[in-house]
Amino acid sequence: DVKVTQSSRYLVKRTGEKVFLECVQDMDHENMFWYRQDPGLGLRLIYFSYDVKMKEKGDIPEGYSVSREKKERFSLILESASTNQTSMYLCASSFGGSGNTQYFGPGTRLTVL
Amino acid sequence: QKEVEQDPGPLSVPEGAIVSLNCTYSNSAFQYFMWYRQYSRKGPELLMYTYSSGNKEDGRFTAQVDKSSKYISLFIRDSQPSDSATYLCATYHSNAGNNRKLIWGLGTSLAVNP
Numbered sequence: 001d002v003k004v005t006q007s008s009r010y011l012v013k014r015t016g017e018k019v020f021l022e023c024v025q026d027m028d029h030e031n032m033f034w035y036r037q038d039p040g041l042g043l044r045l046i047y048f049s050y051d052v053k054m055k056e057k058g059d060i061p062e063g064y065s066v067s068r069e070k071k072e073r074f075s076l077i078l079e080s081a082s083t084n085q086t087s088m089y090l091c092a093s094s095f096g097g098s099g100n101t102q103y104f105g106p107g108t109r110l111t112v113l
Numbered sequence: 114q115k116e117v118e119q120d121p122g123p124l125s126v127p128e129g130a131i132v133s134l135n136c137t138y139s140n141s142a143f144q145y146f147m148w149y150r151q152y153s154r155k156g157p158e159l160l161m162y163t164y165s166s167g168n169k170e171d172g173r174f175t176a177q178v179d180k181s182s183k184y185i186s187l188f189i190r191d192s193q194p195s196d197s198a199t200y201l202c203a204t205y206h207s208n209a210g211n212n213r214k215l216i217w218g219l220g221t222s223l224a225v226n227p
Contacts, residue, residue: 031213043201043217045214048213096213098205098213099207102159102215103158104156104158105156106154106156
């Protein structure tokens with residue numbers, strides 16, 4: 001059974017803190033993605049990675065960075081959290097190639113105070 | 114104009130109703146279309162995957178693609194309260210250099226009332 005896990009379901013941080021969100025998949029997928037989901041704005045891609053140490057910007061990369069040191073793990077980093085980064089963060093993974101099914105984790109609800 | 118448009122709803126129907134969920138898209142090069150279902154406080158999961166025009170059926174669910182109108186639909190027959198969720202349509206640029214990214218609709222929130 002495919003599985004994508006995220007380190008926390010709920011997280012509360014203060015403005016200016018450095019925040020790490022971790023995602024692990026056990027399906028040997030090449031691609032991994034970080035999205036944020038907000039009411040009225042839908043799913044928006046922050047960054048994705050198609051191989052270890054490779055990354056590409058998505059639609060809204062500002063204020064975020066990522067790290068992929070191992071194939072199964074993809075981290076999202078908020079260097080200095082701000083209140084407008086309060087959101088639901090979803091990680092997904094897929095096999096390499098075009099348009100393959102993305103498998104999502106349960107999400108992390110991040111609140112920045 | 115967004116590449117994929119989807120009415121966010123919410124849509125509320127009685128149990129047993131036929132539900133129609135719809136998306137429109139702007140790029141005639143899109144060939145593959147997906148419907149994902151997202152329950153509250155969960156990540157989306159793939160429900161159906163279609164290619165080209167026509168219908169694809171899976172149990173109570175039918176996905177339909179009309180390329181001439183650039184319109185995709187998901188029909189749910191005999192809807193159940195367990196179908197209450199947000200339904201997202203998605204597609205991707207099959208001819209683009211980097212086509213691993215999906216292009217998402219906003220999602221339609223559906224409530225099926227007992």
